[in-house]
Amino acid sequence: MGKRIGMEVGIAAAEAVALCNIDVAAVYPITPQSHIAEHMADIIHDGRIDAEFITVESEHSSISACAGASATGARVYTATSSQGLMLMHEILPIVSAMRLPVVMGNANRAVSGPLNIWNDHGDIMPQRDSGWICLFTENGQEVIDLSIMAFKIAEDPEVMLPTVVNIDGFQLTHMIEPLEFPTQAQVNKFLPDRKPYATLHPDNPMTMGCFNMPDIFTETMKAKDTALWNSKKTIVKVFNEWGRQFGRKYNVVETYKAKDAETLILTMGSMGETASIAVDEMRKAGRKVGLVKLRLWRPFPVEELRAAIKGCKTLIVMDRAISFGGAGGPVATEIKSFLFHDKGRPRIVDFLMGLGGRDVTVGDFIAMVERAKNKKDETYEYYGVRE
Amino acid sequence: MAKKKTEQKKWPEKWHEVTPGCMVFEPGNAANYKTGSWKAQRPILDTKKCIKCGICYIFCPEACIQEDTEGFFQADLGYCKGCGICAHECWPGAISMVEEEE
Ligand code: SF4
Numbered sequence: 290m291g292k293r294i295g296m297e298v299g300i301a302a303a304e305a306v307a308l309c310n311i312d313v314a315a316v317y318p319i320t321p322q323s324h325i326a327e328h329m330a331d332i333i334h335d336g337r338i339d340a341e342f343i344t345v346e347s348e349h350s351s352i353s354a355c356a357g358a359s360a361t362g363a364r365v366y367t368a369t370s371s372q373g374l375m376l377m378h379e380i381l382p383i384v385s386a387m388r389l390p391v392v393m394g395n396a397n398r399a400v401s402g403p404l405n406i407w408n409d410h411g412d413i414m415p416q417r418d419s420g421w422i423c424l425f426t427e428n429g430q431e432v433i434d435l436s437i438m439a440f441k442i443a444e445d446p447e448v449m450l451p452t453v454v455n456i457d458g459f460q461l462t463h464m465i466e467p468l469e470f471p472t473q474a475q476v477n478k479f480l481p482d483r484k485p486y487a488t489l490h491p492d493n494p495m496t497m498g499c500f501n502m503p504d505i506f507t508e509t510m511k512a513k514d515t516a517l518w519n520s521k522k523t524i525v526k527v528f529n530e531w532g533r534q535f536g537r538k539y540n541v542v543e544t545y546k547a548k549d550a551e552t553l554i555l556t557m558g559s560m561g562e563t564a565s566i567a568v569d570e571m572r573k574a575g576r577k578v579g580l581v582k583l584r585l586w587r588p589f590p591v592e593e594l595r596a597a598i599k600g601c602k603t604l605i606v607m608d609r610a611i612s613f614g615g616a617g618g619p620v621a622t623e624i625k626s627f628l629f630h631d632k633g634r635p636r637i638v639d640f641l642m643g644l645g646g647r648d649v650t651v652g653d654f655i656a657m658v659e660r661a662k663n664k665k666d667e668t669y670e671y672y673g674v675r676e
Numbered sequence: 677m678a679k680k681k682t683e684q685k686k687w688p689e690k691w692h693e694v695t696p697g698c699m700v701f702e703p704g705n706a707a708n709y710k711t712g713s714w715k716a717q718r719p720i721l722d723t724k725k726c727i728k729c730g731i732c733y734i735f736c737p738e739a740c741i742q743e744d745t746e747g748f749f750q751a752d753l754g755y756c757k758g759c760g761i762c763a764h765e766c767w768p769g770a771i772s773m774v775e776e777e778e
């Protein structure tokens with residue numbers, strides 16, 4: 290094992306990207322992503338890497354600049370959060386439709402209004418239909434590892450899709466954690482130069498981002514959807530390759546004491562660590578509780594989830610985002626939909642929790658498992674709301 | 677993925693024939709796509725009024741007006757979408773828009 294150093298996770302995200310031989314970064318600062326933006330700018334300004342930092346006037350421009358740069362064959366990075374991601378919304382499906390392997394770090398934060406700069410997943414959920422590969426991280430080490438892996442996944446010739454690495458705002462971005470960095474030589478070995486499928490160059494005119502009439506649009510959409518579904522194979526391959534080279538194994542669905550569990554908690558992002566402590570405590574008290582963590586959100590790892598929850602009676606989904614006037618939190622809604630026809634599927638309890646930076650403690654997880662026992666219906670509930 | 681030449685066919689028909697990102701590798705192949713059937717009106721040039729100034733040629737958003745051997749500017753009806761901009765811009769009033777017949 291390499292040397293561990295203490296570093297803030299946002300800074301570490303920029304340091305990890307700096308190891309990836311990027312050509313262009315176009316990042317507009319926004320809390321709680323700002324340290325990524327600032328540190329990325331520092332690294333490039335100081336000449337530590339040979340890359341261009343494009344100072345842009347908005348996130349709409351940063352993602353547009355990334356799309357243009359990526360189309361020329363460059364390796365490109367951006368990062369954002371909340372309102373910034375909302376401003377990118379228009380461009381996100383264009384980047385995926387053009388099959389440009391842009392990598393983005395998203396410091397998850399609530400969406401206004403009211404204005405709230407703290408963590409939840411309300412920013413990424415409205416982007417779920419934009420055709421990006423969507424990964425979640427649980428701690429600083431995962432942020433480093435997945436930020437590097439994201440380039441390899443996105444640029445794989447079988448994939449060619451943009452990838453967003455979700456990093457819980459403050460809970461992760463502003464934590465100082467003991468972290469281990471791979472060496473430059475190790476990253477070079479793991480992540481070779483990008484070999485673009487096609488590039489925009491005046492000597493070789495071609496069209497990217499063309500126009501579709503009604504007679505071909507449906508076919509184009511199915512091709513894009515299929516490409517995203519197919520990317521899971523490469524994601525698993527890259528996770529395995531990372532595991533072999535660095536000894537840290539990643540799975541699209543992670544489990545903790547889930548095998549014989551009657552009740553499973555399902556989390557995404559940083560809350561998984563707290564939930565695992567709650568599971569330990571409940572296990573000590575003799576209760577068959579376990580944990581399932583979705584690392585991959587798009588494409589949805591449905592087979593892996595089915596395998597992970599097999600035999601459990603109650604699945605408690607922790608939704609850190611709201612779909613107002615809808616069927617529930619986005620995660621629970623999707624899981625219910627996938628499992629609708631499954632015989633003997635677990636009862637699915639949906640808690641909206643941890644919104645706008647509200648802490649979710651070990652005690653909260655235990656309380657939710659307790660509450661779930663008596664919940665009769667499967668509608669969603671705002672956990673901890675003052676009545 | 678190998679760089680496949682799916683351009684033998686004019687357009688992809690099935691979803692798996694769509695190139696990644698719908699990329700088009702043949703420059704200028706928009707010319708293969710005739711948009712003339714879109715129009716509800718067609719521009720008719722009155723060569724008696726036309727002063728050969730080329731304003732219509734400059735303004736046509738479809739870029740389908742070309743100068744003929746006599747110096748008149750004629751719309752290629754295979755592409756003309758019938759927008760009427762040429763008729764609007766032609767200040768000597770040499771272009772009139774007439775309804776397309778069935
Ligand atoms: S604008 Fe009118 S006058 Fe001028 S070239 Fe065209 S048709 Fe002739």
Ligand code: SF4
Nearest residue numbers: 736751756759760762
């Ligand atoms: S009607 Fe429109 S498209 Fe047709 S020739 Fe005139 S300007 Fe061009």
